[in-house]
Amino acid sequence: MMKQRILIAEDERITAESIKRTLEYLGYPVSSVVSSGEAAVEEAKKNKPDLVLMDIKLKGKIDGIEAARQIRSLADIPIIYITALTNKATMERAKKTAPYGYIHKPIEEKELLSTIEMAFLRHKLESQLKENEQRYRELVEKAGVGILIDDIEGTILYSNEKAAELYGYSVEEMKKQSIKSLVHPDDIKMVLKFHKDRVQGRSVSSSYVLRGIRKDGSVRYLELDAGCYKKGDEVIGTRLYIKDITESIKAEEEKEKLQSRLAHSEKMAGIGTLAGGIAHEFNNILQIMGGHVEFAQRTKKPEDIDEALNVVTSHADKAAKIIKDLLTFSSAESSDKKRANIAELIDSVLLLTEEHFKKYNIEVVRRFQKVPQVEVNRGELQQVFLNMITNARDAMFSQGGKLTIEVKGDGNRIETSFTDTGIGIKKEKLGRILEPFYTTKGSFGKGDIPGTGLGLSVSYGIVKRHKGTIEVKSQKGKGTTFTVILPVNKKKPKKTTLKK
Amino acid sequence: MENPKNLKILIVDDEEKICEMFVKWLSLRGYKVQFALDGKKAIRLAKQETFDFIFLDIVMPGIPTHETLEEIREISSSTKVVIITGKLIDSGLLNELKLQGASDFLQKPFKLDDVMKLLPDQD
Numbered sequence: 001m002m003k004q005r006i007l008i009a010e011d012e013r014i015t016a017e018s019i020k021r022t023l024e025y026l027g028y029p030v031s032s033v034v035s036s037g038e039a040a041v042e043e044a045k046k047n048k049p050d051l052v053l054m055d056i057k058l059k060g061k062i063d064g065i066e067a068a069r070q071i072r073s074l075a076d077i078p079i080i081y082i083t084a085l086t087n088k089a090t091m092e093r094a095k096k097t098a099p100y101g102y103i104h105k106p107i108e109e110k111e112l113l114s115t116i117e118m119a120f121l122r123h124k125l126e127s128q129l130k131e132n133e134q135r136y137r138e139l140v141e142k143a144g145v146g147i148l149i150d151d152i153e154g155t156i157l158y159s160n161e162k163a164a165e166l167y168g169y170s171v172e173e174m175k176k177q178s179i180k181s182l183v184h185p186d187d188i189k190m191v192l193k194f195h196k197d198r199v200q201g202r203s204v205s206s207s208y209v210l211r212g213i214r215k216d217g218s219v220r221y222l223e224l225d226a227g228c229y230k231k232g233d234e235v236i237g238t239r240l241y242i243k244d245i246t247e248s249i250k251a252e253e254e255k256e257k258l259q260s261r262l263a264h265s266e267k268m269a270g271i272g273t274l275a276g277g278i279a280h281e282f283n284n285i286l287q288i289m290g291g292h293v294e295f296a297q298r299t300k301k302p303e304d305i306d307e308a309l310n311v312v313t314s315h316a317d318k319a320a321k322i323i324k325d326l327l328t329f330s331s332a333e334s335s336d337k338k339r340a341n342i343a344e345l346i347d348s349v350l351l352l353t354e355e356h357f358k359k360y361n362i363e364v365v366r367r368f369q370k371v372p373q374v375e376v377n378r379g380e381l382q383q384v385f386l387n388m389i390t391n392a393r394d395a396m397f398s399q400g401g402k403l404t405i406e407v408k409g410d411g412n413r414i415e416t417s418f419t420d421t422g423i424g425i426k427k428e429k430l431g432r433i434l435e436p437f438y439t440t441k442g443s444f445g446k447g448d449i450p451g452t453g454l455g456l457s458v459s460y461g462i463v464k465r466h467k468g469t470i471e472v473k474s475q476k477g478k479g480t481t482f483t484v485i486l487p488v489n490k491k492k493p494k495k496t497t498l499k500k
Numbered sequence: 501m502e503n504p505k506n507l508k509i510l511i512v513d514d515e516e517k518i519c520e521m522f523v524k525w526l527s528l529r530g531y532k533v534q535f536a537l538d539g540k541k542a543i544r545l546a547k548q549e550t551f552d553f554i555f556l557d558i559v560m561p562g563i564p565t566h567e568t569l570e571e572i573r574e575i576s577s578s579t580k581v582v583i584i585t586g587k588l589i590d591s592g593l594l595n596e597l598k599l600q601g602a603s604d605f606l607q608k609p610f611k612l613d614d615v616m617k618l619l620p621d622q623d
Binding site: 279280281282284285286287288290292294298304308311315336354359465 | 514515518520521522525528588607
């Protein structure tokens with residue numbers, strides 16, 4: 001490694017020569033020897049020595065202290081003063097230039113060497129520290145997330161550029177703000193409570209969403225990640241990492257709106273299918289009843305009349321049962337979430353469909369385990385189950401088969417699976433079946449089953465809103481299993497809506 | 501046409517009581533009637549003998565109605581096929597079925613007279 005070069009500024013030629021010889025003897029090359037303050041500044045500028053040994057009293061218009069000040073302002077070169085004076089005022093002036101040490105005349109070799117070595121060491125450590133600080137400063141100040149530090153009172157102590165940008169203030173202006181001026185009045189209570197609990201060492205959720213108020217008064221949705229800001233063991237404030245999620249919340253709301261519109265159209269389509277099925281059933285019943293009445297009116301055999309009227313009575317009962325089932329189904333509809341028994345919901349759907357299934361040679365097998373109740377929108381869940389059951393029927397339309405409905409689960413989640421022995425879904429289609437308007441069905445009468453392509457996508461939307469998911473497994477020609485997975489007893493998710 | 505009482509009539513409906521009703525109705529007029537509860541059986545019967553009339557329910561499990569209709573047409577072109585349904589079907593589908601050879605259409609619930617109008621006058 002190259003030895004550090006030293007500049008000597010000393011107006012006494014003999015002293016200067018002697019220092020130079022000593023330094024060279026100790027192995028430190030001397031870059032040059034000057035006798036005036038101006039020359040020292042010039043030399044430092046030109047040759048960039050690694051250290052300056054500076055006599056305070058020098059020739060020329062400026063003394064050593066002034067020369068040192070000028071050099072320090074030009075470059076990070078450590079200065080060691082050489083002095084015979086111990087005048088207090090001079091010492092005070094010298095201190096202000098942050099020297100790396102003082103060497104008193106007459107100079108002793110030992111003192112010279114140790115002072116120089118200490119100065120180099122200190123300078124090296126300081127450079128590393130500076131470099132580190134620079135690195136962290138860069139990381140924090142230029143970070144893509146907003147970073148704030150506030151004190152116990154909630155006054156902002158530090159803001160990086162991103163945080164200032166989020167709030168529409170300059171970094172300087174941010175330091176005059178506090179929680180109160182940065183948080184929406186409706187959220188301030190929550191935020192202050194979190195803040196208080198945190199600085200008092202109570203455990204609080206570290207991540208939450210709040211509405212922030214910008215300088216121009218507009219509202220932004222901010223996701224916060226907060227932690228204690230400590231000095232040693234003492235909490236002296238909080239540190240906050242902030243992300244603006246307004247756009248994604250808006251997009252989410254748009255998606256929800258769209259989904260609810262989709263859900264509505266699917267529901268209408270579902271009701272249409274259901275109504276069509278029931279109308280068909282009723283027309284058959286009316287045909288049988290009317291037909292047998294006509295026959296009874298015309299036949300001459302009394303035993304035929306009796307038999308025909310029995311048919312009429314039994315079909316009137318059948319019609320009444322369909323109406324009753326329909327009422328059971330519709331009475332469960334409501335828009336709010338209530339605790340519900342999954343098996344009961346499935347039964348209410350099966351009431352309407354099971355009879356129909358028998359005609360198609362479809363056997364329905366129930367495997368209902370006892371599971372906890374779940375908080376759901378009953379009407380919506382019925383729609384999902386109706387969709388699953390109708391899909392299973394459609395898959396087994398031409399050849400019949402078995403629909404196995406299984407309900408199982410634990411305290412965390414409930415799995416409801418619908419397994420049919422139908423035609424199955426091709427692998428390449430499986431990935432797309434949850435897409436809106438994607439359907440494998442066709443228009444009725446063409447030998448296919450009608451479909452809107454909305455059923456599953458709407459069901460998926462509903463299940464997702466219940467924080468659950470739908471899984472599907474299928475084998476072409478063997479059958480399909482749809483599994484609706486719903487969480488149990490999860491805390492009600494906090495609903496965020498954009499308020500003007 | 502020969503003696504109408506010798507008319508061969510087939511009823512195809514998955515609802516057994518509808519078939520029974522047809523049998524009873526037509527027996528009032530002295531017709532002998534056979535019935536099938538699904539399309540496959542209907543085709544089997546149609547292959548065994550030539551029917552003059554087939555009353556075919558449109559929404560049935562098993563093979564789709566239009567296939568049943570097509571096959572019946574292939575087996576015998578002289579058979580008149582009357583489509584019956586409990587569903588409202590649109591005019592497009594109705595035309596299609598007519599093109600495929602359906603001669604008439606009955607919407608449930610219909611009356612004995614509606615059926616009689618389709619059959620040739622009794623002596």
